[in-house]
Amino acid sequence: MSFIEVKDLVIEFTKIDETGKEVPGKVAVDGVSLDIEKGSFVAVVGMNGSGKSTLAKSLNGLLLPTAGSVTVDGFDTRDEEHIWDVRSRVGMVFQNPDNQIVSSIVEDDVAFGPENLGVAPDEIRRRVDDALKRVGMYDLKDKGAHMLSGGQKQRIAIAGAVAMRPACIVFDEPTAMLDPKGRSSVMSIIRDLNAEGITCVLITHFMGEAEQADRILVMKGGKLIADRTPKELFSDVAFVESAGLELPPAIELRKKAGLPDDLGTAEEIANYISCN
Amino acid sequence: MIRDITLGQYFPGNSVIHRLDARTKIIATLLYIVELFVVNNFWGFIIAGAVLAIIIAVSKVPVKFIFRGLTPVLMIIAFTFFLNIFMVDGRILWQWKFLHITYEGLIRAFFMAVRLVLLIIGSSMMTLTTKPIALTDGLEKLLKPFSKIGLPSHELALMMTIALRFIPTLMEETDKIIKAQQARGSDFESGNIIQRAKSLIPILIPLFVSSFRIAQELALAMEARCYHGGSGRTRMNEIHFHKGDAIAAVLMVLFLAVIIASRYIPTIF
Numbered sequence: 049m050s051f052i053e054v055k056d057l058v059i060e061f062t063k064i065d066e067t068g069k070e071v072p073g074k075v076a077v078d079g080v081s082l083d084i085e086k087g088s089f090v091a092v093v094g095m096n097g098s099g100k101s102t103l104a105k106s107l108n109g110l111l112l113p114t115a116g117s118v119t120v121d122g123f124d125t126r127d128e129e130h131i132w133d134v135r136s137r138v139g140m141v142f143q144n145p146d147n148q149i150v151s152s153i154v155e156d157d158v159a160f161g162p163e164n165l166g167v168a169p170d171e172i173r174r175r176v177d178d179a180l181k182r183v184g185m186y187d188l189k190d191k192g193a194h195m196l197s198g199g200q201k202q203r204i205a206i207a208g209a210v211a212m213r214p215a216c217i218v219f220d221e222p223t224a225m226l227d228p229k230g231r232s233s234v235m236s237i238i239r240d241l242n243a244e245g246i247t248c249v250l251i252t253h254f255m256g257e258a259e260q261a262d263r264i265l266v267m268k269g270g271k272l273i274a275d276r277t278p279k280e281l282f283s284d285v286a287f288v289e290s291a292g293l294e295l296p297p298a299i300e301l302r303k304k305a306g307l308p309d310d311l312g313t314a315e316e317i318a319n320y321i322s323c324n
Numbered sequence: 325m326i327r328d329i330t331l332g333q334y335f336p337g338n339s340v341i342h343r344l345d346a347r348t349k350i351i352a353t354l355l356y357i358v359e360l361f362v363v364n365n366f367w368g369f370i371i372a373g374a375v376l377a378i379i380i381a382v383s384k385v386p387v388k389f390i391f392r393g394l395t396p397v398l399m400i401i402a403f404t405f406f407l408n409i410f411m412v413d414g415r416i417l418w419q420w421k422f423l424h425i426t427y428e429g430l431i432r433a434f435f436m437a438v439r440l441v442l443l444i445i446g447s448s449m450m451t452l453t454t455k456p457i458a459l460t461d462g463l464e465k466l467l468k469p470f471s472k473i474g475l476p477s478h479e480l481a482l483m484m485t486i487a488l489r490f491i492p493t494l495m496e497e498t499d500k501i502i503k504a505q506q507a508r509g510s511d512f513e514s515g516n517i518i519q520r521a522k523s524l525i526p527i528l529i530p531l532f533v534s535s536f537r538i539a540q541e542l543a544l545a546m547e548a549r550c551y552h553g554g555s556g557r558t559r560m561n562e563i564h565f566h567k568g569d570a571i572a573a574v575l576m577v578l579f580l581a582v583i584i585a586s587r588y589i590p591t592i593f
Contacts, residue, residue: 110548132550140548147538148545152489156457159560161549172560194492208549 049122050083051216051247052107052138056116057081059102076102078270079116084249086215089242091250091258094267095292103267104220104251108138121215136165139209143221145201154196154204155180155189161212172211179211183237199230206237216247224253235260255282255296259313266291279312335452340568341383342453346462348569352576353450359583360439360446368586369438375579376446385452393448394441401440408433460484461563478554486542494535501530 057080063073077099084090092100105111106118109125121137123130139161142148151157155176162172180186183203193201202222209217219238223231235257242248250261258264259278266274266281268291274281281288282299289295295303298314311317341349356372363369380390414428451459464481471477502512505526512523 105544108548110544132552135548135550140545142541142545142548144541146493147541150489150542150546150549151457151485153455153457156560160546160551163558163560164550164552166556166558169558169560169562172558176560192492193489205545212549 051086051121052084053119054080054082054084054103054107054116055119057103057106057113057118058115059099059106059111060114075270077106080267080270080272081116082265082272082275084216084247086247087242087245088263089239089248089250089261090263090265091252091261092265092267093252093255093258093291093293098267098292099270100251100267101220104140104218104249107216107218107249108140109134110140132165136212137215139212139214139217141202141205141209141217141219141222143224145198145205145225148205148208149193149201152192152194154185154191154193157193157204158189158207158211161208165212175211175213176207179207182210182240183207184233197230198226199233202226202230202234203237206234206241210241210246214246216249217241218249218251220251221253222250223257231257255288255294255299259296259298266293268292277312279316281312283309283312285309334455335385335389337384337453339383339453341379341449343566343568344453344572345563345565345569346454346458347466347563348565348572349450349454350459350462350466352572353447355576355580356446357443359580360443362583362587363439364587365589367589368583369435369442371582371586372442373438376442376449379449380445383449383453385449390445390448390452393452394444397440397444401437404440405433405437408436456488457485458561458563460488461559461561465563478557482554490538493538494531497534497538498527498531501527501534 057077058075059077060075061073062070065071080099080103092103094100102111106113106125107120109118109120109131112126118125120134123134123137125131125134149157150160158176158179159172162175167175177186177189180189183206185200185203185207188196188200193204196204206217206222222238223234226234231254238248238250239260248261250257252258259282261278264274264276264278264281265272266276273291274287282296285295285299285303288299294300296314298317299312301307302309302311302317307317307320311320356376360372363372380387409425409429410423412426412429412432414426416424416426417430418425454462460481463484464477467475467477467480506512510523510526512520512527514520515523
């Protein structure tokens, strides 16, 4: 059994019409099935409105399926009794670094999650220190959150998720509002966490980030249109462009230089160039 | 400029006063405020002022810093001072048409002004020496007994925490909106008071909308981090009473006794 199993997931938003009645609205996710294995690194890409954020929010029960099901480590997200089991297993980091920090002081914010789980105080202390060291923010633990840069705030948000000791963290466009430096620091933290065995699901617009994953899921119009390795996906330029996506910089170079299409990763292209 | 603001005007330090439990400081402050109204003569104010001076000296908070907190309320103090001078009846010292200054009025006005100054300095000593988060924690613990009669103590404390947290965020947001509206030709600086107040509408409405959006995102992030109310929640820094708090409690009782006794010291006026 996979860690996360999504089966025929449909998520439909309802809206309130002029008479105050609930009417069916947009179908954001339309019949998606996928499995996410423990310890893997999965990227989800797609245009705006393709349903990738909605899919992400359904992985820890923030949004519940209209039809189909999402199962996390054996717990159905619709099972209200176990919703906290689901959310403590699947942490989440959001796009806007400002709007997910609860406390003014860095370490108090990181402690928020474990406090909610009812962890003993000295254990919280250990987890907070450990999480802050893992994201390289231990030296700033007494600082005010409003004094930090966007990248630093996002690292605090990651530490807040890590301190809950989840098996999986879903990153919902964590780098979209950051400068290049903040972006690369967040990406290297995600890679480190994955190397330590945490399952990572990365929603992103940046193909240069997506190509670092083991697997890339492509969403379009609420449907999952591809589930491939980066190498497979980026060998197929026509498909990537039809999905409304950009090419990663290395693949863009391959295309412009007229190199063979089967070079799917930056290393392969580099090797090819240096050999010729 | 926005990054420089001090949150809840906390002045970092490690003095005896800083180390006291937040609950002790909250109770002490409340008690001090009550005592200021128990005082009814010159001697009482001298004692209350001296005690405050000792606290300030022990806390090592710079006096300049403390008086800065006083400037915004100087107008109110001046207003009450003049109101008291002219409104109290008694032995008339000076009169002009319906205005008159009395001996009693002068004393009352002077006492009221001193009382207000001590009150503001006294309560700012609490916020200056206590981290905002410790203050809200302390308040939560103090209000806990009242949760039995339906007072949402945890929720109140969390609301204060979030409010403090989002002051700088909303200030940045305001700054952005002002600049965006100015770029579109809004004018906030000219016209009379009513026109100026009207020109604030294009700032306030976007600010309102964006605070709702922030609230929604924050709520989602809190849910993702398993927030489900105060029950079953633990704290990283449990607050405890120490020896210092016991000593502070004894001193508070002594001070209360002295203040009550001061009412019976024959006054020199």
